[in-house]
Amino acid sequence: MQKKKIKCIAVFTSGGDAPGMNAAIRAVTRAALANKVEVYGINYGFHGMIENDFWKLNYEDIGGIINLGGTILKTARCKEFVTYEGRQKAYKNLKERNIDGVVVIGGDGSFNGATCFSSEFDIPFIGIPGTIDNDINGTDYTIGFDTALNTVVRAVDKIKDTARSHGRIFFVESMGREAGLLALGSGLACGAEVILIPEVMEQEEELDKFIQKGIANKKTSGIILVAEGYKTGGALKLAERVKAKHPDIEARVSILGHIQRGGSPTAQDRIAATRMGVAAVDSLLAGKKNLMIGLKNHAIVEVPFSLAEKAFRPINSEFVRIQKVITRD
Numbered sequence: 001m002q003k004k005k006i007k008c009i010a011v012f013t014s015g016g017d018a019p020g021m022n023a024a025i026r027a028v029t030r031a032a033l034a035n036k037v038e039v040y041g042i043n044y045g046f047h048g049m050i051e052n053d054f055w056k057l058n059y060e061d062i063g064g065i066i067n068l069g070g071t072i073l074k075t076a077r078c079k080e081f082v083t084y085e086g087r088q089k090a091y092k093n094l095k096e097r098n099i100d101g102v103v104v105i106g107g108d109g110s111f112n113g114a115t116c117f118s119s120e121f122d123i124p125f126i127g128i129p130g131t132i133d134n135d136i137n138g139t140d141y142t143i144g145f146d147t148a149l150n151t152v153v154r155a156v157d158k159i160k161d162t163a164r165s166h167g168r169i170f171f172v173e174s175m176g177r178e179a180g181l182l183a184l185g186s187g188l189a190c191g192a193e194v195i196l197i198p199e200v201m202e203q204e205e206e207l208d209k210f211i212q213k214g215i216a217n218k219k220t221s222g223i224i225l226v227a228e229g230y231k232t233g234g235a236l237k238l239a240e241r242v243k244a245k246h247p248d249i250e251a252r253v254s255i256l257g258h259i260q261r262g263g264s265p266t267a268q269d270r271i272a273a274t275r276m277g278v279a280a281v282d283s284l285l286a287g288k289k290n291l292m293i294g295l296k297n298h299a300i301v302e303v304p305f306s307l308a309e310k311a312f313r314p315i316n317s318e319f320v321r322i323q324k325v326i327t328r329d
């Protein structure tokens, strides 16, 4: 069968926003326009696709956005796309504009939606991983991770001032959903005494050891970095447990929340987004579909959507090991 020539594409962001999404939108648009391909932006992800919320993108629309956090195309988590009727409406809106291919920037939930759509309709999708959680299998990196990592580190550096000054233990909770990569990376970078992530259960013993050691040595300050998805509860629960056992310890909780999703993207995020954006357009032009653009060992790779699932993403065991090595006994 002859390959269909791509003349018009659409791009949208979906799921949680991540710093660097704008840089990816910019790269997709520029790469398409450079190939004489028209580009539509879709507002609010799959929701906008269903609600016919499209706009034509040109060079001036994506000028000056590489350094902006959030997403100029807005984003949403859409329930209606789960239904066949929702996807049918979306298809009709894409077809009306003669859109031959779509780039979706988001997480694995967005890729699942795209896979489902492509199995029913004749419009190819290519994905770009964008989430601060870095929890997608098949790619070493997701756009937004480095910026979020730096946000956590800067926040913890400040919290440490108070921890030291008052002799307090801080339970700092990072985002990451069920994944611990953000907590693990930022914990290493800010010198956390203990890092608690869902993937490694025995780390809780490290917390007990740290508390006991602190009591024995009269060392009362420190940072316990907890991933929000930690299995026996987040920072609040853990702090309560410690306070109940050791009423003399001054423990405080700091849940960093959505500051981790905002801010100007770091150079690493901008470069990754730009590389992935151009690669996504290359893949569409080459007639490919149903795959995510990823980075493996610093090189661009194409990963089938079926493998780009959250559940398969392994934790960096070297990071876990070195955290143990550098923790003082």
Ligand code: F6P
Binding pocket: 016, 131, 132, 133, 175, 176, 177, 228, 261
């Ligand atoms: O997936 C990104 C993320 O920020 C997670 O780390 C977090 O659990 C979730 O989104 C929060 O979602 P919302 O912004 O919808 O509350």
